[in-house]
Amino acid sequence: MAEELRFFLRTALYSAAIGIIYWFASYDAVHGAYDWIGTVMLAAAGLASGAVVVVMALFARRALEGAPGASTLGVVARWLGFTDPGGPAGQQPLAAGLEPLPRRSAWPLVSSLAVALIGLGIVFGPWLLLPGIVLLAGSVWGWVTQLQVPR
Amino acid sequence: MTDLAQPVVPARPRGDGIVAYLTTTDHKQIGMLYLGSGLLFFLLAGALALLMRAELSTPGLQFLDEATYNQLFTMHGTGMIFFFASPVALGFANYLIPLQIGAPDVAFPRLNALTYWLFLMGGLIAFSGFLTISGAAAFGWTGYVPLSDGTYSPGPGPNLWIVGLILSGTSGILGAVNFLATVFTMRAPGMTMFRVPIFTWNMLVVSMLIVLTFPVLTSALVMLLIDRTTGAGFFDPAAGGSPILWQHLFWFFGHPEVYILALPFFGIVTETIPVFSGKRLFGYRPMVFATLLIGALSFSVWAHHMFTTGSVSNLFFAITSMAIAIPTGVKFFNWIATMWRGRLRFPSPMLFSIGFLLMFLIGGITGPFLASPPIDYHVQDTYYVVAHMHYVLFGGSVLAAFAGFYFWIPKMTGRMLDERLGHVHFWGLMVGMNLTFFPMHFLGLSGMPRRVADYSGPEWWTPVNLLISLGAVLVALSVLAFVTNIVINVLMGRGREAGDDPWGGYSLEWATTSPPPHHNFTRLPPIRSERPVWDARQADRGVSGEAKARKPGSGGSDG
Numbered sequence: 001m002a003e004e005l006r007f008f009l010r011t012a013l014y015s016a017a018i019g020i021i022y023w024f025a026s027y028d029a030v031h032g033a034y035d036w037i038g039t040v041m042l043a044a045a046g047l048a049s050g051a052v053v054v055v056m057a058l059f060a061r062r063a064l065e066g067a068p069g070a071s072t073l074g075v076v077a078r079w080l081g082f083t084d085p086g087g088p089a090g091q092q093p094l095a096a097g098l099e100p101l102p103r104r105s106a107w108p109l110v111s112s113l114a115v116a117l118i119g120l121g122i123v124f125g126p127w128l129l130l131p132g133i134v135l136l137a138g139s140v141w142g143w144v145t146q147l148q149v150p151r
Numbered sequence: 152m153t154d155l156a157q158p159v160v161p162a163r164p165r166g167d168g169i170v171a172y173l174t175t176t177d178h179k180q181i182g183m184l185y186l187g188s189g190l191l192f193f194l195l196a197g198a199l200a201l202l203m204r205a206e207l208s209t210p211g212l213q214f215l216d217e218a219t220y221n222q223l224f225t226m227h228g229t230g231m232i233f234f235f236a237s238p239v240a241l242g243f244a245n246y247l248i249p250l251q252i253g254a255p256d257v258a259f260p261r262l263n264a265l266t267y268w269l270f271l272m273g274g275l276i277a278f279s280g281f282l283t284i285s286g287a288a289a290f291g292w293t294g295y296v297p298l299s300d301g302t303y304s305p306g307p308g309p310n311l312w313i314v315g316l317i318l319s320g321t322s323g324i325l326g327a328v329n330f331l332a333t334v335f336t337m338r339a340p341g342m343t344m345f346r347v348p349i350f351t352w353n354m355l356v357v358s359m360l361i362v363l364t365f366p367v368l369t370s371a372l373v374m375l376l377i378d379r380t381t382g383a384g385f386f387d388p389a390a391g392g393s394p395i396l397w398q399h400l401f402w403f404f405g406h407p408e409v410y411i412l413a414l415p416f417f418g419i420v421t422e423t424i425p426v427f428s429g430k431r432l433f434g435y436r437p438m439v440f441a442t443l444l445i446g447a448l449s450f451s452v453w454a455h456h457m458f459t460t461g462s463v464s465n466l467f468f469a470i471t472s473m474a475i476a477i478p479t480g481v482k483f484f485n486w487i488a489t490m491w492r493g494r495l496r497f498p499s500p501m502l503f504s505i506g507f508l509l510m511f512l513i514g515g516i517t518g519p520f521l522a523s524p525p526i527d528y529h530v531q532d533t534y535y536v537v538a539h540m541h542y543v544l545f546g547g548s549v550l551a552a553f554a555g556f557y558f559w560i561p562k563m564t565g566r567m568l569d570e571r572l573g574h575v576h577f578w579g580l581m582v583g584m585n586l587t588f589f590p591m592h593f594l595g596l597s598g599m600p601r602r603v604a605d606y607s608g609p610e611w612w613t614p615v616n617l618l619i620s621l622g623a624v625l626v627a628l629s630v631l632a633f634v635t636n637i638v639i640n641v642l643m644g645r646g647r648e649a650g651d652d653p654w655g656g657y658s659l660e661w662a663t664t665s666p667p668p669h670h671n672f673t674r675l676p677p678i679r680s681e682r683p684v685w686d687a688r689q690a691d692r693g694v695s696g697e698a699k700a701r702k703p704g705s706g707g708s709d710g
Contacts, residue, residue, distance in 0.1 A: 003335060003344055004331070004335040004336075007335075007359070011359060011363070014447050014450075015363075015450065018447075018450060018451050021467075022451065022464075022467065025464050025466070025467035026463070026464045026467065027464075028464075035462075035463065035464070037395075037396060037399040037400075038399060038403070038453075038454065038463075041367060041399070041400075041403050042450070042451075045363045045450065048363065049363070101176070101177075101255060101256050101260065101669070101670065102176050102260050102261055103176070104171070104174040104175060104176060105174055105176055105261050105264065106173065106174045107261070108176075108261055108262075108264035108265035108267075108268055109173055109174070109264070109268050111265055111268075112265060112268030112269045112271070112272050112318075113268075113272070115269065115272065115318065116272035116275075116276060116318065119272075119276060119314035119315075119317065119318060120276065120311075120314070122310070122314060122376070122380070123307050123310040123311055123314060124307065143261070
């Protein structure tokens with residue numbers, strides 16, 4: 001867990017840092033204005049990455065509960081990469097091949113056809129849009145019910 | 152191979168019929184679907200380029216009008232970037248990532264299938280604009296407003312282009328999430344992050360770039376579609392919107408996209424060069440950090456495409472754009488150092504890899520000139536930009552893609568491609584692309600504008616344009632040699648059998664059969680470095696892989 005956390009956290013920190021630098025660098029002395037568009041995009045990239053970190057951190061805290069060094073400070077230190085990422089939640093990827101693979105499925109193809117119909121419907125009219133929505137609902141139903149069948 | 156461990160789930164029959172491909176959730180079949188479809192879009196977009204070059208071979212309008220020419224260059228760029236280079240990279244990633252990390256499949260196999268079908272639908276819808284009365288989109292692959300708004304580009308063709316790109320963008324986002332989850336959670340025991348092969352590392356960074364930038368493009372396309380269909384004014388100054396907003400949104404996606412198109416192919420040559428140099432990759436960790444740095448910097452360079460708008464900080468974007476040359480230079484150094492004093496072999500994958508180094512270098516050198524605002528003002532929208540872009544994307548991505556095809560097709564199909572046809576393909580492509588793209592630098596510097604069906608200028612432009620068109624024909628003929636190679640040796644099954652490891656590969660995909668079984672591996676070798684198959688081979692010969700790798704002068708780094 002530590003690796004993906006650190007990956008996203010560093011992305012968030014980098015985006016925030018470059019966003020701050022860009023904010024100041026974008027100052028236009030003639031108009032006395034900063035560039036909001038680029039700053040907002042960089043901030044959004046940082047926030048999106050940070051949101052992933054927060055979600056994963058919740059799982060990480062649960063996984064680390066009761067383990068040595070499970071204090072909040074210890075967890076943060078590991079995320080930042082200041083300590084060995086080993087431990088109960090680190091360096092132990094899922095063992096390959098122990099989980100059965102999913103069976104064949106036509107639903108991805110049918111779903112994409114439905115989405116394509118909806119897209120064409122937006123361009124050409126409801127006579128394509130409505131069948132697309134019905135097909136999409138059917139394909140989602142088929143997809144979900146197939147997931148419930150034991151593999 | 153000794154010391155094989157970790158028995159994995161037994162193989163399940165796969166099936167290769169049409170229905171099997173339509174309903175597959177196997178990452179290998181989905182990867183091959185991506186690669187096959189990408190090649191078909193390459194041929195289609197290439198045919199559009201030939202039409203353009205035929206028109207430009209002499210001044211004046213020959214057989215195309217301006218409107219049709221505009222559609223051709225728009226769909227050529229769209230096809231090559233969104234429906235050839237991206238899907239080919241994703242195709243290799245689909246096929247190789249689970250194999251290289253020792254996993255049985257990607258994290259979300261059904262979602263993976265959905266990404267392919269969404270991409271295909273997107274491509275078909277975007278190109279279906281040619282079937283409408285008003286024709287396909289005709290505003291360039293960058294879709295700048297106001298050119299792409301409802302006033303200047305009426306009709307359904309542009310809307311189809313937008314919908315097609317929204318679908319393919321959504322496909323890319325879902326695929327990237329899948330790759331991130333796969334690399335982070337499905338590595339085989341022993342496959343630590345610093346033992347992950349460079350191709351997979353590069354795809355990890357590319358996936359992150361996709362996740363952060365494709366939503367921006369997709370959002371911008373939705374806004375443009377709303378502008379066009381409802382009369383909203385996101386990009387209309389009269390309604391309080393801003394055309395510059397489109398450029399910001401597009402290039403916030405568009406420049407990372409350049410690295411989304413380059414990094415996978417950097418990864419391919421980083422896999423091939425050590426194998427055909429008979430050496431360990433020089434500087435594995437610096438290669439990883441260079442990839443990370445390129446990915447990070449690519450976020451802060453988007454507006455170097457907007458120097459001439461006068462609305463951006465030219466200094467900031469010039470500095471960050473030029474800084475990307477540093478990690479790229481590290482990669483070049485490491486590739487050359489890997490070959491240095493190696494036992495070099497020159498089969499087709501290595502030829503294309505070396506071709507990539509030479510051609511991408513030209514594209515890389517012309518890049519910093521464009522990153523310099525005073526020069527950029529001079530050559531903006533000229534053939535200099537066309538030359539630079541094609542040395543990066545054709546000389547870089549396409550050559551490396553062909554290196555990947557020659558390298559891994561034996562693994563994917565169990566059949567070797569013909570080396571003589573491979574050499575014909577390589578030399579034809581090298582001569583043809585240089586005839587085509589190198590003179591464009593001079594046309595651009597002398598002011599010939601891009602995206603025009605007719606031109607008038609100095610007399611020497613005419614023979615140079617004819618030479619460029621002849622070069623394009625040579626490129627097409629060389630690609631024909633590749634297609635012939637595929638048809639004869641793979642589709643007709645006449646190629647000699649490849650065996651499991653025809654090249655003496657290093658990473659895990661070479662530890663399984665060609666083609667691999669449904670679950671990829673029946674056994675895995677122990678993973679103690681970034682090249683476990685090489686280690687296992689050395690162990691077979693009675694040499695400790697670790698000890699050998701750490702010998703002075705081996706160019707190795709810690710695994």
